[in-house]
Amino acid sequence: MSERSVELPGIGTKFELETENGDKVAIVFMNSGRNQIYIIEKGRDNPAAAELNAKEARRLGSILSGAIIEAEREAVEIAFSALSDLRIRVHTYVIPKKLAGRSIADLRIRTESGATIVAVSRKNVNVISPDPSHVFQEGDIVVAIGESDQLKAFETRILGP
Amino acid sequence: MDEIVVALLCCLVLALAARRLSLPPVPFYIIAGVIAGNYGLTALRTGGIAEYFSHLGLIFLLFYSGLEFRPQRFLSRGSSFVTSGVLDLAVNLAIGFFGALALGFSPFQAFVVGAAFLDTSSAIAVASLIENRKLASRESETIVWLLIFEDLVMVFLIFFVSTDVGNPFFLLAKIAAVVLLIFVAVRLLSRQIAAVVQRDDDLPALFTVTAVLAAIAVAAALGIPEAVPVIVLGSALSRTNPAAFERIVTPFKDVFLVVFFFFFGTTINLLGEISIVLILAVSLLAIAAKAIGGLAIGRALHHSTAAGIEIGANTVAHGEFAIALAAIYGSGLVSSTVAAMVIITSILGVFTARYSASLAALIRPRP
Numbered sequence: 463m464s465e466r467s468v469e470l471p472g473i474g475t476k477f478e479l480e481t482e483n484g485d486k487v488a489i490v491f492m493n494s495g496r497n498q499i500y501i502i503e504k505g506r507d508n509p510a511a512a513e514l515n516a517k518e519a520r521r522l523g524s525i526l527s528g529a530i531i532e533a534e535r536e537a538v539e540i541a542f543s544a545l546s547d548l549r550i551r552v553h554t555y556v557i558p559k560k561l562a563g564r565s566i567a568d569l570r571i572r573t574e575s576g577a578t579i580v581a582v583s584r585k586n587v588n589v590i591s592p593d594p595s596h597v598f599q600e601g602d603i604v605v606a607i608g609e610s611d612q613l614k615a616f617e618t619r620i621l622g623p
Numbered sequence: 624m625d626e627i628v629v630a631l632l633c634c635l636v637l638a639l640a641a642r643r644l645s646l647p648p649v650p651f652y653i654i655a656g657v658i659a660g661n662y663g664l665t666a667l668r669t670g671g672i673a674e675y676f677s678h679l680g681l682i683f684l685l686f687y688s689g690l691e692f693r694p695q696r697f698l699s700r701g702s703s704f705v706t707s708g709v710l711d712l713a714v715n716l717a718i719g720f721f722g723a724l725a726l727g728f729s730p731f732q733a734f735v736v737g738a739a740f741l742d743t744s745s746a747i748a749v750a751s752l753i754e755n756r757k758l759a760s761r762e763s764e765t766i767v768w769l770l771i772f773e774d775l776v777m778v779f780l781i782f783f784v785s786t787d788v789g790n791p792f793f794l795l796a797k798i799a800a801v802v803l804l805i806f807v808a809v810r811l812l813s814r815q816i817a818a819v820v821q822r823d824d825d826l827p828a829l830f831t832v833t834a835v836l837a838a839i840a841v842a843a844a845l846g847i848p849e850a851v852p853v854i855v856l857g858s859a860l861s862r863t864n865p866a867a868f869e870r871i872v873t874p875f876k877d878v879f880l881v882v883f884f885f886f887f888g889t890t891i892n893l894l895g896e897i898s899i900v901l902i903l904a905v906s907l908l909a910i911a912a913k914a915i916g917g918l919a920i921g922r923a924l925h926h927s928t929a930a931g932i933e934i935g936a937n938t939v940a941h942g943e944f945a946i947a948l949a950a951i952y953g954s955g956l957v958s959s960t961v962a963a964m965v966i967i968t969s970i971l972g973v974f975t976a977r978y979s980a981s982l983a984a985l986i987r988p989r990p
Contacts, residue, residue: 469696470767472749476758488759493866500759511756 552580553613557602560622567594574619576612581605627673630885633659638881645754646973647747649884649943650966656888677886680879681947685850686835687876688778689857690865691771700768707765707920708772711938714916715740722908726901728957735953736905738780739961740912744942744969745770751937751976762930765920766937777944781850784952797845802855805838809859816860820867831871834860880943887950891959901956902963909964910971913939929983936979940972941965 468476474492481487484504491497497519500509514522524538537553561569566579582589582596583603589596598604606616633655634648641648697704719737728736748770757763809816820827838852860868891897914935921931941964949961975982 468764469699470758470764471691471696471771472745472767473753473758476764486759490758492753498753498756498758500756502759509756509759511759513756 549609550607551610551613552605552607554603554605555617555621557598557600557604558621559600561598561620562600563597565595565597566592569620571606571616571620575608575615577606577608577616579604580607627676627882630656630659630673630882634881634885647744647750647940647969649744649746650969652881652884653888653891653946653962653966656885657891658888659885660889660891673882673886676879677883680876680881680883681951682835682839682849682853683872683876683879684943684947685778685781685853686838686857687869687872688774689854690861690868690872691774692778692854692858693861693865697771703765703924704768704772707769707924708776710919710923711769711773711916712741712776714919715912718908718912718915723905726904731952732954732957735948735957736961738777738948739941739945739953739964740909741773742777742942742945742948743770743773743913743938744940744965744972745774746942747940747969747972748937748976751940751973755977755979757933757937760930760933761925762921762933763937765924765930766934769920769934769938774944777948778850778854781948781951782848782854794847797847798851801841801845801847801852805852805855806859809856809863813863817863820864820871827867827871828875831868832875835872884943884946887946887962890950891962897956897959897963902960902967905960906964906967909941909968910939913968932983932986933979936975936982938972939975940969942969 463482464480466478468478470476470490474490474494476488476490478486478488486500486502486504486509488500488502488509489497490500495516497514497516498511499514499522500511502509537551540550540552572578579592580590581604582592582598583605584599584601606613608616634652637651637655638648641651716737719740720733723733723736724730748766752758752763752766816830819830834856835853838856839849842849842852857868914932917933917935917938918928918931921927921929921934925931945965946962949958953961
């Protein structure tokens with residue numbers, strides 16, 4: 463695997479990666495915030511290209527770094543290269559009506575399931591690291607982290623059937 | 624005052640239309656100016672605000688180019704930067720100069736034509752490379768750095784051609800003093816400047832515009848060419864935070880340059896000294912020069928004719944500096960002819976860049 467980076471004045475920066483196989487991937491980070499990806503198959507001349515905006519690039523980046531995307535409700539699994547046994551799952555959930563009016567402490571989320579609520583979003587207002595006394599409303603989106611069985615427990619015991 | 628509003632409104636509409644058609648807007652600004660000026664659609668006078676804004680357009684363009692003059696970047700490119708630049712310079716200057724001489728221009732005017740031939744429109748070339756998704760290739764790197772080399776040459780040309788009046792030694796002494804003063808001042812204040820430029824409020828823009836206008840004022844007071852302190856200021860400030868200054872100055876440069884192109888158009892007298900044959904000849908020479916230069920660079924740097932065709936095809940469009948040079952130093956005839964050449968090649972250049980692969984196939988059919 464060999465790598466090079468080139469400044470393209472007036473455009474941005476290009477990173478090229480040649481794989482062991484002989485394929486080449488080039489990524490151009492443009493000053494405008496958009497990105498282009500080129501893939502040149504080994505032995506061919508003409509690259510295929512795709513253009514991504516910043517959000518799409520981040521998404522692609524997190525997929526390439528090993529995160530898994532689930533079909534229903536968004537989830538991401540984070541693995542750190544230095545701590546390969548550590549796999550944290552991050553999952554979003556919508557608070558149903560039956561939990562409305564109750565707080566994190568009241569529901570004993572950490573005790574009952576092992577998962578931790580790290581953020582609550584209500585009508586585009588985000589609260590990160592919410593207090594245990596934070597009261598939920600129906601429709602709040604929460605971000606929960608934990609191992610898969612902890613999140614499963616959260617889904618079955620707290621959110622309910 | 625009304626003329627400028629009419630001009631800007633016109634240009635706004637044209638810019639939108641041109642973008643729709645994926646064409647560069649600059650040729651249309653000039654054409655609009657030509658039509659407005661010549662056929663007396665409105666009795667557009669130059670002078671006053673229009674002239675001042677046009678002037679500022681050139682000034683900000685020079686400042687912006689000064690910002691690009693950062694020797695450290697070129698070192699990392701190595702000899703390929705110089706090789707491609709010199710080939711480009713030699714081929715275009717030679718074909719332009721001798722071609723213009725042959726067509727009957729005086730030596731100085733022929734030199735202006737040759738210099739104009741050199742200037743590829745960075746805006747069009749870069750936009751084409753991005754749109755046509757050509758950035759993976761090594762040729763695209765060569766092209767992009769070649770544009771920087773050309774800008775530097777243009778800046779040097781303007782710098783030196785504008786300093787050949789009056790008592791040379793006294794003038795050079797004054798220029799040297801100003802250059803030194805600017806570099807030292809920026810160096811001493813570099814931390815404060817860096818802090819100002821990072822701010823979110825009006826200070827960065829205010830600082831930059833004031834500095835540029837002050838540079839013009841100093842030039843006027845000392846009797847040295849304006850290009851000198853403006854370019855030097857750009858180059859000195861590029862050592863602090865070039866990206867931020869580019870970001871700050873771009874809106875001013877863009878708007879004032881539009882005014883410049885439009886009112887430059889109004890100075891072109893279609894019914895006066897214009898020869899279609901001359902325009903076509905010059906345009907063909909300009910295209911040939913870029914094609915040959917591109918081929919030379921492609922073979923020298925990439926050892927490939929295909930790369931050469933690609934480089935040529937992407938550099939056919941000529942740009943603002945060509946017009947600026949012709950406007951400042953050219954006679955009426957040179958000015959109009961070069962403007963027409965720029966209009967023709969910049970539109971053609973969009974298509975040669977887009978269809979360069981087909982062009983390559985035409986020129987060297989592959990089995």
